[in-house]
Amino acid sequence: MALHMFSNVVPNSPEVAGEGKPRRSFLCPEKLVENYPSSKAGVVTTLYENFLEGAHRSEGKEFLGHRPIVNGAPQGYEWQTYDKVKERVTAFGAGLSHLGLAPTGKLGIFAINRPEWTMSELAGYEYNYITVPLYDTLGVTAIEFIVNQTEMEVIVASPDKASIILNMKATLPTVKTVIVMGEVTDALASEAKQLDVNILSWTDVEKNGRDQPVEAVHPTTEDIATICYTSGTTGTPKGAVLTHKNFVSTIGSFHIMAKHGKFFIPSSADTHVSYLPLAHVFERLCQAVMIAxxxxIGYYQGDTLKLLDDVAILQPTIFASVPRLFNRIYDKVMAGVQAKGGIAAFLFKRAYNTKKANLRKGILEHALWDRIVFGAIRARLGGKVKHIVSGSAPISPDVMDFLRICFSADVYEGYGQTEQAAGLCMSYRGDLTPGQVGPPQLCVEVKLRDIPSMNYTSQDKPFPRGEIMLRGNSVFQGYYKAPKQTAETLDAEGWSSTGDVGQWDAQGRLVVIDRVKNIFKLAQGEYIAPEKIEAVLAKHYLVAQVFVYGHSLQATLVGVVVPDAETLKLWANENKLGHKTYEELCAEPLVRTTLQKELAVFGRESDLKGFEILKNVYVTPEQFSIENDLLTPTFKLKRHQAKEKYDAEIERMYKEIA
Structure with a gap:
């Protein structure tokens, strides 16, 4: 019986030396998707029309919800309807026009996720302003670069971020107006007056626009919707120029996938929790799909440590997140099972193995085990989640299986980057094969380019391998005012390089296997992909985070390990060290030697090669975080900064090995 193919070679595509032929999803063999049909009439071609479509589909139901904080305590969710938000967005957009913002003018947004963030963006979509998100985790230097490169005059900001902008005003000559999401305090007003900056509240701008309406100049599909700056792991931020078509074509792809039963289309009966940074394209695409x-959309209260409290109240049906959070849930559940032992562990393992076997038959639910074993785990995400989407970084097959088993939900893995408005690949509903990210989205075609230095070629057997390249309607226009960097990523024929290594599996699905940029050679000539090793070691029950380091002058790898505080405490109790604090345990020699030995065994059991095993480790209690500049805002490790921070420990580890 012939295998079902999820993608096919593009007909009549030419042979190009050093490349495989491009492939498209089997759902769009002839024409790439640009838009999607409206439920009213015609087609949806812009993000403003996408909002109108959502307002129509909602039939006046709730749209944006937040938890007011009263005397330091979060209250229940308060909601605004689609109709109310539409009215406010139109008024706010008109108010911006009265402040001198013209169509295609740059509108800065600087805040964590909250209703005013989304409403400001929607006003940009209606009046054809170009939104430019800012986020302070980039650092002051990067904010200065972005504001000045875009010649930004108007910034919408929460009170704390408004203060940052005013403190930086001496280096931001173009900024004329700051609009505060909330109250303009006397201190902010006084500082703004001294700096000759016009400062208003969001509601004041809204009122001005309501009192003096302005006819909006709506965007076209080719107009720029946003300039989204990527932090990367080193260097100056790059502003990816993304059009309305870049986003809408991906939404259209989801619609056709759903029509064929390969995805879902959210409805007014669904709820999405917004906590991933709106400054990044993944959450913005998520919101655009929800709005359609x-x-x-319910917002978290602003503290990721309290996210699960918000989720318990909100009870989302759709949960989009990054592997980092899913890995933590997986680790906590598995560590809890191990700690309980006895009949509880026996029941969990039996239930887990039964459902895992059923996954291979396409069965997600189990009447008995879902009720008596997995109900408490499902409650961690509110108890009503039907759809889970993982994106931003690869997620391990074990964790994908875990999510399907414990939550009985459809789990999708998306793959994309800022430069494609997050629209590159998505696994299909009902396809429970772990480790793959599905075929190309219906708005792009994908090919693999040979990487001779890494021994990856499009002629490899049994599966073609190479750098993932794509072309199509979600691909960005280039980097803002950066022609050299644009040319390095986008070629003359519209093909965009990703820097990721992929392979086509036997059924034409893409598997992301490596990273072009983050590889290095050891002294004996072996290539190392540290992210792959880190993903394996991070699954060990004692590990919260790990940084793998190697050098072409060294023959071995070393690592910096942040232990999991809870499981380390359990281990300490079993080893007569329970009286010590977490910090003291991290400095304990027995912890270090145990971790090194356990990770070596665990690595071999996980099929790591001998040269991929850590030969020495340094244990630290300090988490890698955005705040200490070791993680990007999308929670990717900043390898250069980690190397600088732990340089002395790395040198000492190599001396000990020698």
Whole structure:
């Protein structure tokens, strides 16, 4: 019986030396998707029309919800309807026009996720302003670079971020107006007056626009929707120029996938929790997809440590997140099972193995085990989640299986980058094969380019391998005012390089296997992909985070390990060290030697090669975080900064090995 193919070679595509032929999803063999049909009439071609579509589908139901903080305590969710938000967005957009912002003018947004963030963006979509998100985790230097490169005059900001902008005003000559999401305090007003900056509240701008309406100049599909700056792991931020078509074509791809039963289209009966940074394209695409279906969007209260408290109240049906969070849930559940032992562990393992076997038959639910074993785990995400989407970084097959088993939900893995408005690949509903990210989205075609230095070629057997390249309607226009960097990523024929290594599996699905940029050679000539090793070691129950380091002058790898505080405490109790604090345990020689030995065994059991095993480790209690500049805002490790921070420890580890 012939295998079902999820993608096919593009007909009549030419042979190009050093490349495989491009492939498209089997759902769009002839024409790439640009837009999607409206439920009213015609087609949806811009993000403003996408909002109108959602408002129509919602039939006046709830849209944006937040938890007011009263005397330091979060209250229940308060909601605004689609109709109310539409009215406010139109008024706010008109108010911006009265402040001198013209169509295609740059509108800065600087805040964590909250209703005013989304409403400001929607006003940009209606009046054809170009939104430019800012986020302070980039650092002051990067904010200065972005504001000045875009010649930004108007910034919408929360009170704390408004203060940052005013403190930086001496280096931001173009900024004329700061609009505060909330109250303009006397201190902010006084500082703004001294700096000759016009400062207003969001509601004041809204009122001005309501009192003096302005006819909006709506965007076209080719107009720029946003300039989204990527932090990367080193260097100056790059502003990816993304059009309305870049986003809408991906939404259209989801619609056709859903029509064929390969995805879902959210409805007004669904709820999405918004906590991933709106400054990044993944959450913005998520919101655009939710809006298209008239879905409710509830915002977290602003503290990721309290996210699960918000989720318990909100009870989302759709949960989009990054592997980092899913890995933590997986680790906590598995460590808890191990700690309980006895009949509880026996029941969990039996239930888990039964459902895992059923996954291979395409069965997600189990009447008995879902009720008596997995109900408490499902409650961690509110108890009503039907759809889970993982994106931003690769997720391990074990964790994908875990999510399907414990939550009985459809779990999708998306793959994309800022430069494609996050629209590159998505696994299909009902396809429970772990380790793959599905075929190309219906708005792009994908090919693999040979990487001779890494021994990856499009002629490899049994599966073609190479750098992932794509072309199509979600691909960005280039980097803002950066022609050299644009040329390095985007060629004359529209092919965009990703820097990731992929392979086509037997059924034409893409598997992301490596990273072009983050590889290095050891002294004996072996290539190392540290992210792959880190993903394996991070699954060990004692590990919270790990940084793998190697050098072409060294023959071995070393690592910096941040232990999991809870599981380390359990281990300490079993080893007569329970009286010590977490910090003291991290400095304990027995912890270090145990971790090194356990990770070596675990690595071999996980099929790591001998040269991929850590020969020495340094244990630290300090988490890698955005705040200490070791993680990007999308929680990717900043390898250069980690190397600088732990340089002395790395040198000492190599001396000990020698």
């Amino acid at each position: 279906g008239g879905t409710r």
